[in-house]
Amino acid sequence: MRIAVTGSIATDHLMAFPGRFVDQLLPDQLEHVSLSFLVDTLQVRRGGVAANIAFGLGGLLLEPVLVGAVGPDFAEYEVWLKEHGVDTGSVYVSCEHQTARFMCMTDQDSNQIAAFYAGAMAEAGRIDLRGVHDRTPLDLVLVSPNDPGAMVRHTEQARELGIPFAADPSQQLARLTGAEVRSLVTGARWLFTNEYESALLRERAGWSHAEVLDRVGTWVTTLGAQGVRIDRKGEPALTVPAVPDVHAEDPTGVGDAFRSGFLAAVSWGLAMETAAQLGCAMSALVLATVGSQAYEIRPERLLATVRAVYGGRAAGLLAAKLGRPA
Template sequence: MRIAVTGSIATDHLTVFPGRFADQLIPGQLDHVSLSFLVDSLDVRRGGVAANIAFGLGGLGLAPLLVGAVGADFAEYEVWLKENGVDTGAVHVSDERQTARFMCTTDRESNQIASFYTGAMAEAREIDLTGLPVPAAGLDLVLVAPNDPEAMLRHTRQCRELGIPFAADPSQQLARLTGPQVRELVDGARWLFTNEYEAALLRERTGWTREEVCSRVGAWITTLGEHGVLVERAGEPPLTVPAVTGVPVADPTGVGDAFRAGFLAATGWGLSLTTAARLGCVLATLALATVGSQTYVVDPARLLALVAKSYGAEAAEPLAAELGGPS
């Protein structure tokens, strides 16, 4: 299966605050917030939603096509992605702007406060899917992940025009998008990805009920953190897959991206939604246990062992052939 992953490509600047954000917020004063946090560490990592997902797919052997905009400072990052199985032939390089920056502080309860500098990502709207190095007819799925809003809309429209199945992952950009824009991005998607908060925000933005959202997509996948994953489809009972337990928490950044990579890989292999959600959860735990979004290692034997340990030996059987394990 050939997947094009459109969206942000960025450098992550990750810091850790040893306290709780909630302890610094004064009731009745939230309209006059002026806070500064003394952090204990700084990690500069490769990131961006599209690049994170492509990294995970590359590790699973799917050779994804990364589609996004970067600055001239991307050269070293590009080498890294290529070494990890990502096709960067469709990445647009800006002559004027630097690669986007994600700046995030995480407290001791894994709450996060973040800012995102757009940089070269603003030029992603110039990318035409008909001009990719891979013919549109050769793409099995296009993932429309957080990006310049106009780029997200353009790519979604082109998928409809070209008849290419697409997945909608508006996530962090929901706060910037209008109701009509969100409805346009979601309607007709094969897969819709959100977390629990984003699911509520998506319903508020669109004005659609949960049932109406499900009627417009193939399946709505909502990650629930430690409570696992909820998969909803029109006319079908909800499917809940529990999360992997007992995982050391190093850094939550990029965990949802790793889940998406695992889920998309498994569905691309033609496996069930349950199996896809399980692989996504296991891949997410690898990301959760490392600092940075692209520092985990995709080891097929370890993945199969984690699936078997978490969900039972029979759960690993459908994945064994694809991951190179014993059948």
């Protein structure tokens, strides 16, 4: 399956705060917050939701097509992605802006405060999916957080071209209008959110949980340490537990890695339960490292995790696709 991953490509500036954010917030002063946090560490890493997902898919040998906008500072990052199996031939290079920046601070409870500078991402709407599809025929388009206009355009173009699409509005839900959310979701084969985003999506769209399920094929909701829930209209919810006892180094990119594993498995024709299990195993790899592309996919290690947590049958199903003995 040829998957196009549309969305943000960015450089991450990751900082660690040794305390708890909640201890710094005064309940009677929340309307006048003025805080500065002294952090212990700063890590500058490659990131962006689309690039993170493409990196994971590349590591699983899917050769994804990355579709996003970057600045002239992208050259080194592009080499890195190509070396990890990502097709960058459809990345748009801006002459006016630098590649986007994600600045994130994480406290000791893994809570995060972040800011995102769009930079070249604001030009992502100039990318025409027709040209991408002509260059390399696509089987699925994943629309992940990006410039809102680009998200709407790429969703509409996927419909026009008859290409199945997956909706992953996540971090952009706060910026999207109700009409934009409804447009992005309607007709999606897959809808990805976390638990908070699922509530925000319903609020923005003005739909109930059942009304969302009327409009999508499958709704995948990540639940952090509780794993993932998969909902389909007229069927009981399927819940898959997360990999337990993972030492959390940094949560940045965990959801992106889940999407990589999940989409890789369904592209191989495996059941959704197995897809969610691989997604959770991929998430554990990222959670245990600092940086959303600092992990290494070793099939033997990945299968060992799946076998230990989900059993031999799940590991056997995935082993054949990963080219390793069960």
